[in-house]
Structure formats: C-alpha cells, structure tokens
Amino acid sequence: MIFIYLLSGLFLGFGQGANALSNIFGTAVETRMITFRKAALIASIFIVLGAVIEGSGPSGTLGRLGSIDALGGAFTVSLAAAAAIFVNVRMGIPVSSSQTIVGAIIGWNVFSGRLTDLHSIAIIGGSWVGSFLLAAGIAALLFYAFQYWINHSKMHLLVQDLVVRYAIVIVGAFGAYSLGANNIANVVGVFVHVSPFKDLNLFGIFQFDGVQQLYILGSLSIVAGIYTYSRRVIRTVGKDLFELSPVTALVAILAEAIMLFLFSSQALHRFFLKAGIPPIPLVPVSSANGIIGAIMGIALAKGGKNIRFNVLGRISLAWITAPLMAFLFSFVALFIVQNVFEQTVRQPVIYTFNRITVEEIKEQGFDTAALATVNGRSFDSEQSLYKELKAQNLYDRQQLMDIIAITQEYPMQVNTGGLRLKGLHKGFTPQQWKALQQLDEHTFTHKWQLKQTLAEDESWSTIAKPSTELEKSYNSKIESTLELLYKSFYYTPKQNK
Template sequence: MLIVLTVLLALYISWSIGSNDETMGTLAGCGYISIGRAVLIGAIADALGAILLGYRVEETIGRGLISVDLTYYDIFVIMVSMATWLIISSAMGIPISTTHSIVGAVTGLGAYKYGLQSLNLKSLVRIAAGWILSPLIGVIMAYFMEKFVSMYLKRRVRGLIDRLKVGRFSGLMLLVWTTYTSFFRGANDIANATSFISLMFDPILARTICGIGMAVGVLTLGRRVVRTVGEELVELDPVSALAVQISVASTLSIGTMLGLPLSGSQILVAAIIGIGL
C-alpha cells in the first residue's frame, strides 16, 4: 500500500512539473505556431527527455545526496513533503522550484533522521554551485548571443525581403531549439519525481509512467502557463527568443549531462534578463 501511495504522489509531482512548464512560451508568443501545437510538441519532447535521459539526474538525487539506504517509509515521507508543499504553493499562487524542493526534502530528512554525517557535502556543494552558476551563464550567453545576432543582421540584412527571410529562418530555428530545451527540461526535471521510486522498481518503467504524467500536465494546465508567458509576460521577436532558447538549452543540457538538478525556470528568466541588458 505504501508503494502504491508513493507512486501516486510521484505521478502528482510529475503532473505538477508539467503543468508549470513554460518552456514553449517564447515559441508560442512569437506566433510562429499555435499554442496548441506548441504545447503538444513540448509534451512529447518532455516525455522523451524524461524516459531517455532522466537517469542522469536521478543518480545524483537518488544516490548522491545521502550515504545511507532510505527505507520505503523515508521515500514516502519525502514524496508527501514535496506534494504538500506543491499543493500549498499552488493554492497561494507562489511559484516554486521542484528541484529546490526535492533537494531540501532529502537533505532535511537525512539530517534529522540519520545525522549531518549522512549528507554528501561534495554533492550538495556541486548542486549549490550549479544553482548559482546556471542563471549567470544564462544571462551572459543570452546577452552576447543577442548582441552578436543583432550586429550580424545590421550588416547583412537589406530591405523588407531580407527581414522576412530572417524572421522565417529564426522561427524555424526557434522551433528546433525550443524542442531541444523541452527535451532536456524533461530529462532534468523528471528526477524530482522518480529519483526514489526508481529504487522501488524498474527505473525505466518509473520514468515512463512519470514522463507520461509530465506530458499530461503540459497538455492540461501547461497550456495556460504557455499562453501567459507567451502572450502576457514576455514580448520577444523571433531573433531575441532564439537567443534566449539557445542559452537555456545549452545551459540545461550541459547541467543534465553532468547530473546536476537545475531550475529551468530560473535559467529562462535569467536569459530573458540577459537580452534586455
């Protein structure tokens, strides 16, 4: 029964992650494709990333944070803590990072039940460094990317026809890079739901189930988030949006391959700030 409840909690967490995924917002906001198509592409990319590469961050959270073997009860407590905090924050309208939440829950349980000596300080320092550096990298990359592209266009683009060609090409590249970002967003975020239930049964099955849960979240409430980000909060032309997505995708993919749990939302916001500097 405990295992069933834990899996249900993991499904809720994965659904919540998907329902708050704003990755496709810049693509939809540029008007290159409709919100419905953007959400569908994002859902598929999220699920594939979760299933195929989710294990990279799973190993860090599930086995790298504390040195003791967690019991099923410990895992259940962690998932309850995560789910409860998600419900409270959603009810209050407070945006939170599930990445920060899962690391905090594991660290808190480990320190309380098994003592500070059970914590892997090296892993915690690596994760903290990733949280600090990833937004900075996003800002810097987006800033220089946008400046470089703007300078190039000023020198090469002449007349309306050239601008239309650049707009179409930028839109196509934006579709490619945003899909790439969603893939690695799924690969990085799914560990917040599966790192510990993958210790209970087959990890691939766990990632598949929760990857589908994440996709359902994107297809349901995620549509609202994408519309809000794309039409109300962020107004970017295709070139600026492309600079944002390249910086986010690059930062997130490198972090994922290094096994670092990162906040895609923080990197995205940082990149948007970068092009505005």
C-alpha cells in the first residue's frame, strides 16, 4: 500500500521537474548556449546527487508547519500540491513545490482541526520574499562584475563565447545540485518515517540506506518531469519576461545557484553557527522565485527597460494563487479520500486534562488555577481546545500551544529494530542509539514523556536557556530528531503493540 501512496509524491516530483529545467537552464536554452537535451541531462544527474548527498537539511521547517500523521493524508497533500503545480505548468507559469506544498499542508491542518504554526509560516513566507530579493541583488552585482570583465578583457569573441558556454554548464550543474538538496524534502519528505526500503549494498562499494533510496526515487520523478513537460515553462522564464544575452543568462543562472546553495547547504549553516554569525535558515525555497528574481535584478541593473510587466504580473499572481489553489485542492481531496474512498487521512487525537498532564503543566511553570474549567475533560480537536483556553485571556499563543502539546495523547512504543530496518539509525550518535536501545519495547502516552525519559541521557538533553545561535541550532536538531522518533514509534490504539 505504501507504494501506492508514494505515487502522489512522485507526481509532485514530476511537477517539480517540469519547472526545474526552466529555473536552472531556461535562460541558457533560450539564448541557444546549450541544447535542451544536454541541459536536461546535466540537470538530471546533479539533481539526483544533490537530493541523495545533502537532501535532509531543509525538511524540518515543513514538519513544524504541519505534522501529517497518516499516510492517506500525506498522499492527498502531495497530490493536491502536484495538481496545483500541473495547472500552472499548463499555463506556462513557473511555480515551485515549495509554494504549493505549504498551501496543501495548511489545508490538511484546517481539515484535521489542527493549529498552524504561524512562526513557521513567517519563516517560509519570509524566505520566499528573501530568496527573490537575494537573487535579484546577487544578479545585479554579478552583472556589473561581468560587464567590467567584458569591457576590459582582450579575449577574442569566440574564446569568450566558449568560456561562457562552459561556465553555464558548470554553474547549471551547481544550481541543479542545490535544487535537488533544497527541494527533495517537498517531494518525499513526508514519507521518510515510513520508507519501505531496506539498506542496499552495491558491489560492496556503494551503500544506500532506506531514506537515500527514497530520495533517489523522488529525484528520478523530477527527472521524468524535466524530460517530458518542461519546454513550455522554459520560454516564459528564458524569453517572455525579459530578453537575455548569453552572458546575462549565465549571470541569472549563477545568481539563482548561489541563492539555492545559501538556503540548502548544511556545511555553510554549521560554519555560520561556529563563527557566531546568524545563519540563513535551511528552508525549502522556490527556485522559480530565484530565477525570476535574478532576471529582474539584471533587468533593473540595465535600466529597467524592456521588462514585460504583463508577464511579470501573471507570474506574481500565480505565486499568490498557487498556495491558495493547493489549499483548496487539499481540503476538497481530503474530504473525498476520507468519505468516498474510506481512507484514513488523519489519526484521531485526544487532548486530555488529567492528573498527569495538569501536574506536567504546573511543572512547566504555568498557572493551573486557570485550567479549572477544563480539568477532567477531553477534547478531540486542537482548534476547539485552543478557542476555549484563549477565551479566558490568561495565556498568550505560545503558552497555549505548549499547554496543548502537553495534553495531547500520542501513544508510542520504542522500536529500534524498525529504525534500523529503514536505515534511520544512521542519523543518531552512538550514545543516542545506546540510550534508545535501553528503552526498547517501552510505551509512552505523551510525547513529552519520551522526551524527558531520553533526556536523562546527556546525548538527548537540550540546553535549558540557549544564548547563542550554535546552542539554538543544537536544540533544534534534537527536537527534529525527536519528531522523527515520535512518527516512527506511533501506533493507533487499535494496533497491537
């Protein structure tokens, strides 16, 4: 059944691929600096490499935006996001899976009665605007640098043309690698904790764990989209918005590649943290935003003339409507899948105020006297509980979210064998893995119970009051790892433990 559910993720990857080539090589193909076939081949190879080698970095923020807890829900959300991309591709408009997957996840939140993390929306939305402006700024600076080089270079025109062609190949490969690393989480990230693949050893040389095989499959679906459906969008990006020369096409590709690298490189993220510099968040960003931003940066650097504002307006409108379209598709599709096809799209969740949870709320420093109206009661909707507590005007939003998280019943049973079977054990330190093994077969009712039990081991404990970016990043990494455990160990009450 998991392979059927995976089809929606692969369809999303197909839609992503239909946009990918235009966002990486669209300007170069339209200026005839590289053929479509060569561009498709280079993009395909390096998207796969980027996904497999460095594809896990940006997935955490989407997980915090909405924690989809049923395979049927993940299937429907991916399908809705893919459908929104497909509609825009048919119109020749470049949109990204980063845009549509967010709208689809919010649709699941509303349908399931869950709250949406506004902080994550702010980070993701800010990254969309930031990626556009960053790519535009980088492109403008590169344009002036290349213009100076051309004006002062004594290089023959034929040699210059050859240099630009080779540079486009190298920079395009770099951009494709960064795109694969940054966007693969959108395609199959929701299926990581249920990956059906076991570790694979090829000739004793190459070894791929289950997650890497999942990323390979997702990236191959992107490749399929590149080869079959990307020509229509290439023209919009490479020619319709603003006429580019071969050199400015190179500048646009390089600016986009740098932008994608900044938002996806785990090594650069760690370097910034160690240097005490606030890092750029590892967030899936829109490559479409990047390439359009780069083209606009070049156009403005050249005086802003000849920009086709009707095309720009059509693209900008699509960037607003695409997430909304995905939201509507998701909400309607979830209703149909649940009620017509009788598939589970969300797990029933209970929020209980009993002696155990109220004591934990008090332990966390909250005034429990204000909980008198809900003590001893259970709620089946996060939103209804939030509204009842909010009406008392005694807690702010973050405090309400913390209280709700404590009361959530989330039955889990520790199963390290399952983690090893999926290849997920490689993501833990030896000390963390040892602590996990000691809890094998133990059951927990609440997430915080598992977290506190693991925190008794130093390798799982977070820093109480992080003061530096490095300490905050350490805590964030622990929390992301715990989220993987929660999803992997979860069982429904009807299941046998």
